[in-house]
Amino acid sequence: MSNYTDELVDFDEALDRYDPVLGFEVHVELNTKTKMFSDAPNAFGDAPNTNVTPVDLGLPGVLPVVNKTAVEYSILIGLALNCQIAEKCGFARKNYFYPDTPKNFQTSQYDDPIAHDGWLDIELEDGEVFRVEIERAHMEEDAGKLTHMGGAAGRIQGADYSLVDYNRAGVPLVEIVTKPIVGAGKRAPELARAYVAAIREIVKNLGVSDAKMERGNVRCDANVSLMPKDAEKFGTRTETKNVNSLRAVEHAVRFEIERHAAVLDSGNKIVQETRHWHEDTRSTTSGRPKSDADDYRYFPEPDLVPIVTTAEWVEELRSRLPEPPADRRKRLKAEWGYADKEFRDVVNAGVLDEIEATIAAGTSAAVARKWWMGEIARLAKAAEKEIADLGVTPQTIVELNSLIEAKKINDKIARQVLEFVLAGEGSPAEIVEKRSLAVVNDDDALGKAVDDAIAAMPDVVEKIKGGKMQAIGALMGPVMKATRGQADAGRVREIVMEKLGL
Amino acid sequence: MSAISREDLVHLAQLAHIEMSDAELDKMTGELDAIVGAIASVSEVASSDIPATSHPIPLTNVLREDVVGQTLSIDDVLLNAPDSDSDRFKVPAILDGE
Amino acid sequence: MNELIKLSAAELAAKLRAGETTSVEAVQAHLDRIAEVDGTLNAFLHVNAEEALAVAAEVDAIRAAGGAEAEALHPLAGVPIAIKDLIVTKGQPTTAASKMLEGWMSPYDATVIEKIRAAKLPMLGKTNLDEFAMGSSTEHSAYGVTRNPWDLGRIPGGSGGGSAAAVAAFEAPLALGTDTGGSIRQPGAVTGTVGVKPTYGAVSRYGAIAMASSLDQIGPVSRTVLDSALLQELIGGHDPKDSTSLPQDLEGLVAAAQTGAAGDLSGVRVGVIKELQGEGYQKGVQARFNESLELLKNAGAEIVEVSCPNFKYALGAYYLIMPSEVSSNLAKFDGVRFGQRVLPTEGPLTIERVMGATRAAGFGDEVKRRIILGTYALSAGYYDAYYGSAQKVRTLIQRDFDAAFEQADVLISPTAPTVAFELGANDNDPVAMYLNDVATIPANLAGVPGITVPGGLSEGLPVGIQFLAPAYEDARLYRAGAALETLLEKQWGHTLISQAPAIDTASIAQEA
Structure with missing residues (x-):
């Protein structure tokens, strides 16, 4: 020895x-x-x-x-x-x-x-x-x-x-x-x-x-x-x-x-x-x-x-053989249209199965990747776990995504909802309901908030009318504050334009 | 056929894990030589075109379904153990690290 | 001598069924006989009196109660049997006649033992053998020699000398043996009893301590051909625990023995193997053999001569294949999981040295010789010349049998070249010892079945006649064997075993 x-x-x-x-x-x-x-x-x-x-x-x-x-x-x-x-x-x-x-x-x-x-x-x-x-x-x-x-x-x-x-x-x-x-x-x-x-x-x-x-x-x-x-x-x-x-x-x-x-x-x-x-x-x-x-x-x-x-x-x-892993990767990369690096990152993160299941459950390839390689990866890192071990189901992602697409919640709220899901509070829809997290897109309520903001900030209004469209952002703050952050930013913008006759 | 030398026998005894005294080695060398001489005739007839028979009755594919059966109780497992400790068989140190 | 012990198994079974005697009486009579003569013979290594009597009492109770359960009893229920101590049994020690397994208790039963228990045959005990079944004389037992009941100064054959002597001496009507190169048939021949090596795979080997796996076969030992047929039908059949077990049951064995007992062999072609007679066969053996041929011819058999030119290589092939498999099968005896562990007397205490010391102390000389020989035959550089060649010879021997069975329905030869030799005669000549099996070995190499039946006496000692049949055709052995048995007994006017001298228990100091 x-x-x-x-x-x-x-x-x-x-x-x-x-x-x-x-x-x-x-x-x-x-x-x-x-x-x-x-x-x-x-x-x-x-x-x-x-x-x-x-x-x-x-x-x-x-x-x-x-x-x-x-x-x-x-x-x-x-x-x-x-x-x-x-x-x-x-x-x-x-x-x-x-x-x-x-x-x-x-x-x-x-x-x-x-x-x-x-x-x-x-x-x-x-x-x-x-x-x-x-x-x-x-x-x-x-x-x-x-x-x-x-x-x-x-x-x-x-x-x-x-x-x-x-x-x-x-x-x-x-x-x-x-x-x-x-x-x-x-x-x-x-x-x-x-x-x-x-x-x-x-x-x-x-x-x-x-x-x-x-x-x-x-x-x-x-x-x-x-x-x-x-x-x-x-x-x-x-x-x-x-x-x-x-x-x-x-x-x-x-x-x-x-x-x-x-x-x-x-x-x-x-x-x-x-x-x-x-x-x-x-x-x-x-x-x-x-x-x-x-x-x-x-x-x-x-x-x-x-x-x-x-x-x-x-x-x-x-006839019982499953598709070989290498062939499957080649096929999925083509189907999903990811760039080389995007796909390699997905493989290295070990979330091929999860993304495939999420797409199968009804999201686009881009949305699935955004979630698994973005917010979920961040949460896994914080929890010092493998992504796949975090417990996020494809169904949760699909539900969150449809809430966003229906403009019920925005991205920021969706990320919060995911954390509540992982804490065991229920499905995304239940959590949005229970915690009253739905986006305010009631035009009356939004209209009133916009009216208040316009009245309170005449100088900003002048700038907007003068063509400085970025200034709309300054009106956004008070509107969001009035709706506790649940206003749909896009809709607020539209209402401002309408009210100012632009 | 080559005869079995005493040196061969020492080596074979090591392979077979049987300790042998000098007297035993001497005696067995002679006996094995006689036996090998008596059985060497097999290679006379074993030409290359003759297939080997390893099983007297040709059966194939005797397979068992993958179903769990009865295991031994730990008492029966250790019933005849020369030495044991913590439900495991205890053996002296192993020299040859594998 | 209690007359019950002189009955064949079939006769005793009939008396039990008829209520003329009880199993307890029968078992006790055999236990008494064992007590009387076994100190002299040493056929038994263990006597299982308590359990045997309990099983007997259970059978008697079932018979006494009558009804469906009594009806369902196996025909041999209550008939005692002895077990070669190479076959593992729960509740009784199994030693293989080796120091290596002294005191070893199996936690499981062999498949044949399960069948014997299910059929409720009381087990009288375990019989002596050459250590791990290696030998032709039972002189290589670690627990003393067994003596031949016909002449206490002679060997009872081997390896199954204990089972054969027990049956010949009326210590048991039935026994189990194992046959790797003749270990059932050669002891049968030299003790004037019947023994059968069934077709390889006809009886499960699960629980028979392996000597040479591709040659070993469990089979019946008895005093009549019919009894062996009854016992083979009981212990035979497919066993999912033995991968080499035949998929189908061999049927009609008892019926064939009954047919043969009529003594008519019209239309049966009996092939005399040219190579298994003449030189090397004692004159008296050859004479009895020739007389048997004459009787068979008179009974309608067509006697033809067949040649098996490769049989002369059988002994050589056997003494390569058997030790090779032995060297591997006996590797498990190392003092780690079971059996004796012996520590080296000096030097460092390592497992390698403990294994070496254990195997040195646990195995006898003949076992060591075969392990070393097998290790040699398999070792790098020699495999092709030895083991490989031997496997080819095996093919040639199968071809010889195939050709012979084109010409004949059964083959015939003397079972052993000599009558029982004197104890110690071959002590220093292993090769001479090996020659005892020259006529029995071909069947093991080819997997075909063989039977020995008593063929008369030479110099007052039994001679055996062997029949061989094609694989799966064990029934032919029982027909031919029973026919010869009938014809000879008719000629003599008595059974051969009835001529055995009384056992002089005073001549040999009883062992403690």
Whole structure:
């Protein structure tokens, strides 16, 4: 275990001399009701060892049975990644001893993954698109959860003992493996982040995973190697394990590029090994070298029979595929007519769904954007919440907008009404009624207020008559005061003009 | 077929997580050699055009509906545990960080 | 000796139905027999007297009350049965005859045990075996050898020597066995009893502690062919907990045994496997085999010779596939979740070292040998030459069977090449031990069913005759097996088992 600080080379300098090659293994936990090979609940956060059957404990005599929904979810993921779906595939045993693995082998797929040879176009923030080739997506099972006790704060190093909870053991996983990604250059860290974000978005959109990285629903192992600019052969790679946030993926790739460059610059060789990511220091440390322990002695799982995917089955599943997130974005941008930057801001704010729903409920695209990116975004920021978590419904926006359009309230009052809605006072219409917030557009009342203002301000009247139309604003103050701010400014202006015969 | 050397056996015992004394290693090296010699004939006939059989009876698509069943009680889970703590299995320290 | 224990299961069931005896009487008679002879034989690792008597009393009460519930009782209700200790049971320890599982109590029942409970067969206890079913002599049990009731100085076969000896010694009319390479049939042959390895998947494996998953099969052990048919119909059928379980039930087994018992095999083609006789088979074994062929021919069977040229590779393929699966199946025994945990005597206390020490202390030599052999066969660089080749041989053996069953309805061979050998005879020669299974292994590799029936004596020791049938055609075994049983008993004028000598309990010091 190396505790020394690795030498690093400045990122830009490193990539002046070397080309990075990336590769990712992303594990996605499926949100089926039961586990991959047993009918125990697949649930997060329950009391230890309560979601286990004899199968999940690997008791003597037990046998696995494949979860059909997990297979279908895996095919859906394969289809969404533009993969070929294997006509026939099977399970294999990956043999290794570890106390979180109840049978001391993992039931996985080896030389016949359910999905293979796909691709995914990854759009970076500025719109540049990289195509990432997918080598395979295969089904397997998760391990239990180890908690290291004693020693330094939950670290495996120096722990006195460990406690094992098998609730997670057997949760269905799909492992998505890319082919080597070349040509990303200085954009490698960004691409890494965007790739994992895209996978997360796809599985969430498919509804096959809760896709919460903080819960480990989506976990990434990042492979990095460097090769000199003129080289043809890939360099030796390292695999940084369990990089479990988008930010960490970006940072880990950047760190490994800087570290590899330093090692190579000094004339040393990269050791093919597993690296551990440390969020606190934003660095990786050496895990174990690839060794004998990696002789997994795969062989076909004799307790499970092969899966044959008929064309009908695959096509039925294909028909269930939702629109891919990237296609949807392209379509919505065109439909809504937003400018590039406007649309990117909407995407980054994560309110595509909300705006789409608001438009569907009856507002224009411009009005929907004005609300979600304006007042609602401001309120969310003040409340330190995600916009989507604020609790504003499309229906509220539609109602507020129609009150404005009917000239019942003005923009300023509408913003107040929204706050009252969020405080739980009722619907916008109810609040306007209850709090008597309706705009005064009763011509008699307004006429009287205008008469009073004209009488009180003869000098202003003269200016207006003299052609200084901006001076109308000066009459507005007293009129608003007389109507407690609820006068419709446009109507007041019209009445003034009428009264002055202009 | 290559014979199994004592060195191979040490490695295999490590993979299989079975501690072996020197005497055991010596004895088993000889025995395994004889066994491997006796079974090596399989590769004589196994030409590349013969498909492999992993399951004696060819079944496919034996799948289970995604419906929750009966789980074990925590008492049954820990019934045979060599050691436990806070409803979890307790194991000595793990050296190899994964 | 209480006459009740000499009855076949079918006869005892008839007496129970007729009210001529009670299940409690029958169970008690068997418990008495166990008490009398098992200190000598060591067929049982655990005797389940209390529960067996309770189940018996329950059956008796239901019968006494009459009515719909009595009518609905399974035909074998109240007939006691012994369970090979490789099959997990709630309420009784399951050890697999290994130190590793000493004291282990399963929190669940095997599917076959659920069926036995539902049919209300009192379970007499758990029978001895080679550790984790690895062996052909029951000498590799961590809890002592089982002795052959025909000759206490000889092995009862293995791995299911306990079940076979228990049935042969009238300690139980029925028993469950498991057969991976012959572990039901070879003990049946050397103890003069009947044993069947059903078609792979015909009986659920859920709850049978796995040795080699693609070869293992649970099956019946009994003294008559009809009893095995009755028991297979009870324990067979699709199980959603076993993915390799056949989707359909195999029907007509009992009917086939009843048909066969008429002793007529007109129109049945019996194929003699050229490669499973002659060299390596004892003279006496070959003689009994030839006599059986003659009887079958006289009963109308058409005897044809078939050749299975790839059977000579079966033993090699078996000793690659079986240990490979063993090395993986037995990885779970690591002292983490269940079973014994052994701490290393010196050095740092890490889980890796605890696993190594636990497995070193918990497994016997034969188990270790097979785990290491399997680890070797699967390891990088050797897979293709060993495991991969063995799987191809498996295909060749299936093709041999396919071709043979074009010419014959059933195949026939001696079950084992020799009669029971003396205890300790093969202690230092694992390869010689493995040769015992040469005739039984092909069926496991191909998944086809096989039966052994008593074929007479050689040097005073039983010889077994094996029939093999195509997959799903277990009924053919019961017809042919019952026919040969009838023909032989007619010729002898008695059953073979009735010729077994009395067990001299004084000759062997009773174990505590």
